[in-house]
Amino acid sequence: MRVWPGALAAFERRWPRVSRGALAALDRRLLRILRTRAHAPPVEAAVTLLARAGENGLLWHGLAATGAVLDGERRSVYLRAMRVVLIALLLNSAAKQLVRRMRPALEELPALTPVISGRSYPSAHSSTSFAGARVLSEAMPAVPLYALALAVAVSRPYLGVHYPSDVVAGALLGDAVAELVP
Numbered sequence: 001m002r003v004w005p006g007a008l009a010a011f012e013r014r015w016p017r018v019s020r021g022a023l024a025a026l027d028r029r030l031l032r033i034l035r036t037r038a039h040a041p042p043v044e045a046a047v048t049l050l051a052r053a054g055e056n057g058l059l060w061h062g063l064a065a066t067g068a069v070l071d072g073e074r075r076s077v078y079l080r081a082m083r084v085v086l087i088a089l090l091l092n093s094a095a096k097q098l099v100r101r102m103r104p105a106l107e108e109l110p111a112l113t114p115v116i117s118g119r120s121y122p123s124a125h126s127s128t129s130f131a132g133a134r135v136l137s138e139a140m141p142a143v144p145l146y147a148l149a150l151a152v153a154v155s156r157p158y159l160g161v162h163y164p165s166d167v168v169a170g171a172l173l174g175d176a177v178a179e180l181v182p
Contacts, residue, residue, distance in 0.1 A: 023165070027163045027164055027165045028104075028163070030157070030163075030164040031104055031106070031157050031160075031163055031164060032106065032109070034154070034157040034158045034164070035106060035109045035157070035158070035160050036109070038158075044112060047155045047158050047159060048112065048113055048155075048159065050151060050152060050155050051113060051125065051152065051155040051156065051159055052113075053152075054125045054128065054129060054152040054155070055125070056089060056124070056128070057085040057086065057088070057089050057124075057128030057129075057131075057132060059129075059132075059148075059152065060081065060082075060085045060128055060129065060131070060132030060133075060136070061082055061085060061086075063081075063132065063136060063140075064078040064079070064081040064082045064085070064132070064135075064136065065078070065082065067081075067136070067139060067140065068082075071139065074138075074139040077135065077136070077138045077139040078136070078139065080135055080181075080182075081131075081132055081135035081136050083181065084131045084132070084134075084135050084177055084178050084181050085128045085131050085132045085135075087131075087177055087181050088127045088128050088130075088131035088173065088174045088177040088178070089124055089127065089128050091127070091173065091177060092122055092123075092124040092127040092128070092170065092173060092174075093124070095121070095122055095173065096117065096119035096120070096121065096122070096124075097119070099119075099121045099122075100119060101119065101120045101121035101163075101166070102118055102119070102120060103115060103118055103119070103120040103161055103162065104120065104157075104160060104161070104162065104163050106160065109160055110160065111159060111160035111161045112159045112160055113159045113160075113161060115161050120161070120162055120163060120166050121163070121165070121166045121169060122166055122167075122169035122170035122172075122173050123153065123156050123162045123166040123167045123169070123170035123171075124170065125152050125153060125155070125156050125162075125167075125170065126149075126152070126153040126156070126162075126166070126167045126168075126169075126170025126171045126173075126174060127170040127171070127173045127174035127177070128174060129148070129149035129150075129152040129153055129171075129174065130149050130153070130170070130171040130172075130173075130174035130175045130178070131174035131175070131177050131178045132145075132149065132174075132178075133145040133146050133148065133149035134174070134175055134178035134179070135178050149171075153167045153170065153171055154167065
């Protein structure tokens with residue numbers, strides 16, 4: 001796994017006693033928990049459907065487009081949400097090419113859904129979801145938006161296509177994009 005050297009060095013300066021190996025082990029342990037708990041067929045089907053809706057930020061574009069049509073007073077917020085989600089997706093794709101972390105592979109627990117690329121870090125579902133939730137919360141109730149964003153994000157390790165740390169990094173990226181993009 002290649003990691004951006006500056007980020008790793010900053011982390012190691014801040015938390016020198018936490019080893020990379022311990023973090024990787026924690027990541028795999030959390031992934032295994034998410035891959036082995038609450039996997040009844042109806043739950044898997046619902047989570048798969050949610051993940052598909054979140055592909056490329058489509059869920060968030062749909063919410064924003066609907067808001068733009070139905071709520072003329074706050075149309076600028078909805079249009080900004082669409083712009084921010086798209087930018088989060090583009091930045092996420094660039095980050096994946098830089099970091100080049102491969103998707104998780106648990107031999108006895110294969111992924112439950114296909115993926116577009118073999119790159120894992122950060123999670124685009126998380127980036128677009130948290131970017132969308134952050135901006136849309138200016139016009140809609142925040143709690144359901146963030147609950148939806150969290151559900152989309154957690155769907156990824158549940159389905160076996162991301163490590164939990166990919167999801168956290170994606171959420172942080174999406175939130176930062178929403179904060180910085182006008």
